[in-house]
Amino acid sequence: MARASSSSLLLLLLAVAATAVAGARVPGSGRGPPLDGNATSVELRARRRRAFENGLGRTPQMGWNSWNHFYCGVNENIIRETADALVNTGLAKLGYQYVNIDDCWAELNRDYQGNMVPNKQTFPSGIKALADYVHAKGLKLGIYSDAGTQTCSNRMPGSLDHEEQDVKTFTSWGVDYLKYDNCNDAGRSIKERYTKMSNAMKKYGKNIFFSLCEWGNENPATWAGGMGNSWRTTGDIADNWGSMTSRADQNDKWAAYAGPGGWNDPDMLEVGNGGMTEAEYRSHFSIWALAKAPLLIGCDVRSMSQVTKDIISNSEVIAVNQGNLGVQGKKVQSDNGLEVWAGPLSGNRKAVVLWNRQGYQATITAYWSSVGLPASATVTVRDLWAHSSSSAGQAPGSSEGQISAPVAPHDCKMYILTPK
Numbered sequence: 001m002a003r004a005s006s007s008s009l010l011l012l013l014l015a016v017a018a019t020a021v022a023g024a025r026v027p028g029s030g031r032g033p034p035l036d037g038n039a040t041s042v043e044l045r046a047r048r049r050r051a052f053e054n055g056l057g058r059t060p061q062m063g064w065n066s067w068n069h070f071y072c073g074v075n076e077n078i079i080r081e082t083a084d085a086l087v088n089t090g091l092a093k094l095g096y097q098y099v100n101i102d103d104c105w106a107e108l109n110r111d112y113q114g115n116m117v118p119n120k121q122t123f124p125s126g127i128k129a130l131a132d133y134v135h136a137k138g139l140k141l142g143i144y145s146d147a148g149t150q151t152c153s154n155r156m157p158g159s160l161d162h163e164e165q166d167v168k169t170f171t172s173w174g175v176d177y178l179k180y181d182n183c184n185d186a187g188r189s190i191k192e193r194y195t196k197m198s199n200a201m202k203k204y205g206k207n208i209f210f211s212l213c214e215w216g217n218e219n220p221a222t223w224a225g226g227m228g229n230s231w232r233t234t235g236d237i238a239d240n241w242g243s244m245t246s247r248a249d250q251n252d253k254w255a256a257y258a259g260p261g262g263w264n265d266p267d268m269l270e271v272g273n274g275g276m277t278e279a280e281y282r283s284h285f286s287i288w289a290l291a292k293a294p295l296l297i298g299c300d301v302r303s304m305s306q307v308t309k310d311i312i313s314n315s316e317v318i319a320v321n322q323g324n325l326g327v328q329g330k331k332v333q334s335d336n337g338l339e340v341w342a343g344p345l346s347g348n349r350k351a352v353v354l355w356n357r358q359g360y361q362a363t364i365t366a367y368w369s370s371v372g373l374p375a376s377a378t379v380t381v382r383d384l385w386a387h388s389s390s391s392a393g394q395a396p397g398s399s400e401g402q403i404s405a406p407v408a409p410h411d412c413k414m415y416i417l418t419p420k
Contacts, residue, residue: 052198056209057229058260059322061177061294063098063142065268068239068298072104072153075122076130083137085301092139094313095322096297098177098209099134100142106156115169116145116157131174142177142209143170147193148184158184160193163200171205178205180228182214190218198227211265211294221254221264230263230294237267239275241410245357248287249331258292258328265294272299272308279411282385285311286353286414289321290329290341316384317414320351329353332370338362338407342371350417356407364413365404371417375401379417391420 064082066074083099086092105127107117118126131141145151145166146158159166159180170178180197182190194212201210210228214220215235224231233254234247251266258264269288271281288295297312320329320343329343329351337357345351350371354364368375381403382389405413 052202052210052226052228052262054202054206054208054210054229056207056261057263059324059326060263060292061098061209061211061230061296062095062318062322063100063140063177063295064096064297064301065100065102065142065179067102068237068268068270069273069300070102072155074101074104076125079130079141080133081302082300083134083139086139087137089301089304089309089313091297091301091309091313092137094315094318096295096312097138098140098142098296100144100177100179100296102144102179103151103153103181104155105144108156110157110162114162114165116162116166119156126173127175128173131176135174140176141174142179143173143175144179144181146181146183147190147197147214148182149186150184152181152183154184159197160184160186160188161196163197164204167197167200167203167205167208170208175208177209177211179211179213182217190214191223194224194227201228213265216250219254221257225257225262229261230265232265232267234266237270239270239273241276241280244270244276244280244284248291251291251293252331255291255328255330258326260326263292263294264328266291268294268296268298269312270298271311272297272304277410278307278311279408281308281311283355283410283412285314286317286384286412287341287355289317290343290351290353290414292321292326292328292343295321314384316382316387316416320345320384320414320416323351333366338364340364340366340370342366344372345416348419352403352415352417354405354407354413354415356409356411359409361406361408363404363406365402368401373417373419377401378420380420382416382418384414384416 079099079101086096105119105123107119111117134141148158148160150158212220212224212228212231216233220231221233234250237243237247247266251264254264271285323345325346327344329341331339332342333340339355341353341355343351352366352371354366356362368377380389380391407413
């Protein structure tokens with residue numbers, strides 16, 4: 001039902017104002033606008049009114065997805081062993097709960113009743129048996145489809161014009177998560193195709209987390225909040241520095257639209273796949289956590305290195321991502337690749353990342369005015385990667401109204417600032 005025109009105008013003005021604040025930068029100074037707590041609460045209320053309220057996604061989703069490492073080489077044994085590994089490594093206890101099968105899990109053709117059929121060679125036991133196995137581990141199973149005639153691999157059918165039938169099938173199998181891609185669209189509009197699946201989910205899949213993956217083509221942050229629990233704001237990520245940083249930047253401008261029940265998604269994690277350095281992966285994980293992005297592991301957790309495990313199991317960084325305030329952090333200072341990203345947490349705390357995108361070591365300074373603190377504030381500084389605490393003024397490089405630190409090339413420092 002349409003809202004009264006005055007309410008619509010108010011929401012439009014709020015959205016325009018929020019976008020302007022999120023994108024603004026102070027010319028010449030490299031310092032963006034302060035994080036305004038009052039503005040954030042107004043934006044959050046507006047978002048909640050249009051949220052896809054299935055009770056899911058109150059914090060960004062955490063788990064694992066098969067695509068970044070296995071592509072189409074996925075099978076039911078890999079899924080079972082991944083579920084085992086998430087439990088045995090302690091990752092499940094940290095919140096990594098979804099075990100998501102991406103493309104290529106089904107036969108090319110539907111059965112005589114028009115139902116999707118699991119691939120008989122790679123998933124011979126069927127999806128229901130796999131869901132039962134994953135659920136017995138205390139985890140949840142995710143699956144993949146596409147808002148088109150076929151999926152992006154062209155190896156299995158999409159769900160276009162089969163939305164209700166497929167959601168009923170997924171529900172009968174015990175599926176907990178649906179990633180919904182955007183290939184082979186038959187020339188039909190994005191909003192038409194995603195609206196059809198969203199309506200089917202609201203009717204038959206209320207317990208399924210709905211992740212829209214239309215690659216940010218039509219700015220889904222501005223309209224997908226009423227359709228699903230997360231929406232891709234970017235094209236696919238690749239396991240390299242340039243791809244990762246560009247996804248962070250593309251996602252950043254939509255910060256005002258994220259909140260409990262609906263999250264911006266700059267794509268899955270590449271940590272541990274081998275294309276970036278330890279420092280680059282640490283930056284990747286830190287920025288995704290601060291930006292309230294989904295934390296979906298994309299490596300083979302059955303054989304990950306200790307370095308990889310240490311990064312993705314940093315409980316203090318995860319806590320920033322999963323904080324109940326649910327406000328996406330954003331870039332607040334930028335000076336020739338030396339950046340400060342920050343976001344508010346509960347209790348008037350601030351999460352801050354000093355990010356060096358240059359190829360040389362540099363000192364980066366975060367100013368209280370940029371991260372949303374009064375200039376005279378005194379704070380406790382918690383270093384989330386060193387796991388150490390100090391008071392501002394005692395922390396290396398800090399003084400009244402700011403904190404500074406030398407940061408290695410492509411690396412970061414991540415802090416929580418707690419006012420005294």
